Amino acid sequence: MNARAQLPDLSHLWMPFTANKQFKAQPRLLASAKGMYYTSADGRQILDGTAGLWCVNAGHCREEIVSAIARQAGEMDYAPGFQLGHPLAFEAATAVAGLMPAGLDRVFFTNSGSESVDTALKIALAYHRARGEGQRTRLIGRERGYHGVGFGGISVGGISTNRKTFSGALLPAVDHLPHTHNLEKNAYSKGQPAWGAHLAEELERIIALHDASTIAAVVVEPMAGSTGVLVPPVGYLEKLREITAKHGILLIFDEVITAYGRLGEATAAHYFGVTPDLITMAKGVSNAAIPAGAVAVKREVHDAIVNGPQGGIEFFHGYTYSAHPLAAAAILATLDIYRRDDLFGRARKLSGAFQEAAHSLKGAPHVIDVRNIGLVAGIELAPRAGAPGARASEVFQKCFDSGLMVRYTGDIIAVSPPLIIDEAQIGQIFDQIGKVLKEVA
Ligand code: PXG
Numbered sequence: 001m002n003a004r005a006q007l008p009d010l011s012h013l014w015m016p017f018t019a020n021k022q023f024k025a026q027p028r029l030l031a032s033a034k035g036m037y038y039t040s041a042d043g044r045q046i047l048d049g050t051a052g053l054w055c056v057n058a059g060h061c062r063e064e065i066v067s068a069i070a071r072q073a074g075e076m077d078y079a080p081g082f083q084l085g086h087p088l089a090f091e092a093a094t095a096v097a098g099l100m101p102a103g104l105d106r107v108f109f110t111n112s113g114s115e116s117v118d119t120a121l122k123i124a125l126a127y128h129r130a131r132g133e134g135q136r137t138r139l140i141g142r143e144r145g146y147h148g149v150g151f152g153g154i155s156v157g158g159i160s161t162n163r164k165t166f167s168g169a170l171l172p173a174v175d176h177l178p179h180t181h182n183l184e185k186n187a188y189s190k191g192q193p194a195w196g197a198h199l200a201e202e203l204e205r206i207i208a209l210h211d212a213s214t215i216a217a218v219v220v221e222p223m224a225g226s227t228g229v230l231v232p233p234v235g236y237l238e239k240l241r242e243i244t245a246k247h248g249i250l251l252i253f254d255e256v257i258t259a260y261g262r263l264g265e266a267t268a269a270h271y272f273g274v275t276p277d278l279i280t281m282a283k284g285v286s287n288a289a290i291p292a293g294a295v296a297v298k299r300e301v302h303d304a305i306v307n308g309p310q311g312g313i314e315f316f317h318g319y320t321y322s323a324h325p326l327a328a329a330a331i332l333a334t335l336d337i338y339r340r341d342d343l344f345g346r347a348r349k350l351s352g353a354f355q356e357a358a359h360s361l362k363g364a365p366h367v368i369d370v371r372n373i374g375l376v377a378g379i380e381l382a383p384r385a386g387a388p389g390a391r392a393s394e395v396f397q398k399c400f401d402s403g404l405m406v407r408y409t410g411d412i413i414a415v416s417p418p419l420i421i422d423e424a425q426i427g428q429i430f431d432q433i434g435k436v437l438k439e440v441a
């Protein structure tokens with residue numbers, strides 16, 4: 001009652017990806033955060049099982065990041081990035097490049113994952129054009145792919161709810177690979193599922209249909225996060241790489257979720273041993289302390305554009321806030337922490353215990369699949385008859401009420417904690433979910 005009385009006016013804010021009316025009738029407000037925990041506005045400690053929205057990989061309010069941002073805000077709040085620069089922007093690009101797979105050492109800064117995706121798609125088109133193949137404009141995404149909310153991202157994305165309202169305005173030259181999710185073949189896989197590599201061969205069919213000479217790029221999340229933790233089948237990404245290389249098509253890994261330790265390596269490209277031509281990132285690059293994103297680009301791709309025929313400005317693209325000084329400071333401090341604390345190694349070491357804890361939910365009420373990789377797990381529930389998503393939504397609410405933050409999409413619960421988590425907290429997360437599952441109808 002008191003908490004309700006202290007609430008701010010909720011009417012003006014149009015909340016993103018939120019059931020606004022429902023939320024405002026029953027608000028969930030967070031007030032502060034430290035390490036593995038949020039504190040809710042009504043003063044409860046909430047264990048962060050999702051690293052915010054898959055982004056606070058080093059844990060909340062890290063002193064070094066906070067002070068780096070504060071220092072930079074006092075020294076130079078903003079610097080134009082078009083035809084001018086500042087040293088931290090170059091240092092941040094060098095630090096990002098140093099964590100990318102060999103060869104992807106040219107870095108374009110953005111402010112979000114959505115901007116990174118649209119930037120990467122534009123780089124792909126500019127690359128082919130600079131090489132005299134301007135007819136390569138088609139982009140291939142995948143069903144159940146999430147690539148943010150820009151027009152490019154929703155066009156290559158494969159989520160119908162994010163597309164249908166805008167269907168008349170999507171990019172015209174797009175096609176989609178089939179998704180790889182199949183419970184009959186792959187339920188309860190630990191790590192990569194054994195079945196499904198052949199689905200990458202669908203790319204050959206799509207290429208035969210449109211002709212390789214019209215296709216600029218294939219974009220996939222190496223592990224699809226938002227649509228429910230879809231782990232790539234063994235051999236699948238390798239096959240995509242082989243086919244794209246054979247046809248001169250660029251391969252873009254959208255690593256907005258997977259980069260910076262989620263799988264126990266700097267990138268999913270490292271983890272799977274498959275090197276794309278471009279990697280999009282955001283979230284973990286700045287530990288989400290300041291909005292930041294980037295695209296890492298293979299040097300040949302960069303050089304084809306920057307050393308290509310276009311005089312003057314080589315690439316007509318950029319954001320007011322590309323390499324914002326506060327973002328550059330946050331990125332440098334964040335990447336320092338990842339290295340100093342070996343957080344990717346920590347995630348790798350904990351992934352076995354995490355896997356076992358996640359799979360302990362096999363047999364719990366409503367559970368029809370548990371899947372995992374690195375420090376991410378998806379727990380799929382049987383939908384309630386006639387009310388898809390209702391059961392997971394209730395699990396989310398009950399977890400929140402009892403001090404645990406999880407994510408849900410459809411009837412899938414996702415767990416992706418900060419990499420600073422310990423084994424006891426891992427146990428706590430899955431025990432708590434197990435308890436809640438017994439309480440929901
Ligand atoms: N690509 C991928 C692979 C993503 O996961 C984006 C692009 C877009 O990033 P921005 O920064 O523009 O939101 C994302 C973002 C969820 C959830 O709960 C996932 C994302 C964002 C918010 C919620 O699954 N992914």
Ligand code: PLP
Nearest residue numbers: 110111115317318319320321322
């Ligand atoms: N709209 C207008 C009218 C602008 O002037 C600008 C940038 O100058 C933008 C959009 C793009 O904003 P941003 O660079 O922050 O993405």
